[in-house]
Amino acid sequence: MTLQLDTASALALTPGTTSLAPGVGANTETPCSGLFDHEGRQHIRTALERAARPDYPAWLGHVESAAACTRPIRLHGNLATVDTRTGELLTVRHTSTLPDGVIYKACGNRRHTVCPACATTYQHDAYHLVRAGLVGGKTIPETVRTHPAVFATLTAPSFGPVHTRDVRHCACRDKTRCTCRPAPCHARRDAPSCPHGRPLACWQRHAVGDEQLGRPLCPDCYDHNHHVVWNHHAGELWRRTKQHAERHLNQLARQRGLPRVRLSHGKAAEYQARGAVHFHILLRLDGIDPGQPEVITPPPTGITVDDITAAVTLAATTITYTTPAHPDQPGGWPIAWGHQHEIRPITLSASGDALDDQAVAAYLAKYSTKGTEATGHTSRRLTADTIDLYANPTGTHPERLIAAAWNLGHTPEWRGLRRWAHMLGFGGHFLTKARRYSITFGSIREQRAAYKRAHALNRGQPRPEGHPETARFQRQAVLDTKTEETTLVIGFLTYAGTGWHTTGDQLLANTAAAQARERTRAGREELAHQQACSSSTPLAA
Structure with a gap:
């Protein structure tokens, strides 16, 4: 498994300013001093400094929900716990009491190139x-x-005509890695030219990933x-x-x-x-x-x-x-x-x-x-x-x-x-x-949040099967009207920033998330193997 990690700092070009250009800024992290001065790579030095703190396990558990995100949202403010039956305000907690003084929330971006x-x-x-x-x-x-x-x-x-890769009979299952021999791009016997003097024929057999694919034969005619x-x-x-x-x-x-x-x-x-x-x-x-x-x-x-x-x-x-x-x-x-x-x-x-x-x-x-x-x-x-x-x-x-x-x-x-x-x-x-085709993204996310809440409440008190009980999947309209929980946490939060504080924090969080994913994958493979073995017919002696 390849770990995808953005090793650039998410901080601005200079402290206290915002970069207008898209992407992340230059590295403006505060230099560490002490035991790790000998380490020349800054992201390793900041990671060692974070891991050496006594509150490192608490910090790692705190960022778990956004650990794999390359640019999490940082929120700060108050968290109030309310009794849903009486409306009584039970507790009020400020994020300053949490590690880093903020709550980390995954960005939720749908594009693979972003996160x-x-x-x-x-x-x-x-x-x-x-x-x-x-x-x-x-x-x-x-x-x-x-x-x-x-x-x-x-x-x-x-x-307008563009460069193409024309494979008449492709036998490859993965079209993005097709190795079949394509036909010539634009084969023309008369070899005509456009009004701008550019040829409208191309005899190349373009390979997958060729930079010319999709580009017009004549940009001015397109x-x-x-x-x-x-x-x-x-x-x-x-x-x-x-x-x-x-x-x-x-x-x-x-x-x-x-x-x-x-x-x-x-x-x-x-x-x-x-x-x-x-x-x-x-x-x-x-x-x-x-x-x-x-x-x-x-x-x-x-x-x-x-x-x-x-x-x-x-x-x-x-x-x-x-x-x-x-x-x-x-x-x-x-x-x-x-x-x-x-x-x-x-x-x-x-x-x-x-x-x-x-x-x-x-x-x-x-x-x-x-x-x-x-x-x-x-x-x-x-x-x-x-x-x-x-x-x-x-x-x-x-x-x-x-x-x-x-x-x-x-x-x-x-x-x-x-x-x-x-x-x-x-x-x-x-x-x-279509509205009637299937469920919504909101109902799926609400079900995931309910599972995580149940998992957190039952942590340390596993049920006989080893898994916490979760509510049955429901439509979004039903979930919006549910009032079964006796307490409700209301957040009065404001935006504090985007990204990790240091590249070392990002390295540690992403690595922990990758290890968790690997453990989950290994567990699923083991369960699948056990089910296959239990359902198979035993060999004759």
């Missing part, structure tokens, strides 16, 4: 959220296993404005597509004398190397109970997976609309899907062209932790002070896209393009779902 630990937690939550909508569990009825479902991939249209506008309106295009597919299925239901149906979806967005967003969508067919419209009901048996595939294909190839007028484009821009799309059925056990539920859940969970890093660009939200660091109308492909989004967003009606210029115009969530 691998928090992104892994988000990815696991996304996996269980998506899979619960396919196989049931966690308040979702297990009858959803029988619902017809498909997995669709819808892409953006072309805004329609960067249309590109960022399409990204900005991709969410509305999907809404209209799903609405059209659902209407088509209900027309089929009426013709066949069947009751109404609806499509419930889970959707993940992913950036292509050229910077265009494409969607990976899970669509499940549900029935509708007029008396209980909120209940997930099995659909009628007269509509099949082939009907869903035909409905989605029809919607993806016919739905198009035009954006409102812009001073640079009075007629607006056409918004439609590209010609490349794929729709495959989902089954509990994959066979043929079908996908199984675990693969689909893993796909969507993996895509939900990605961002613009596939395009070669990563930044936080841009402002007038930082836009010049990333935008250039005559620069690289990502720089031109950012410049196009910023320039088009100068009018009030298109201001959203400036807000999402760092995302190349796309302002939607990377993982979305």
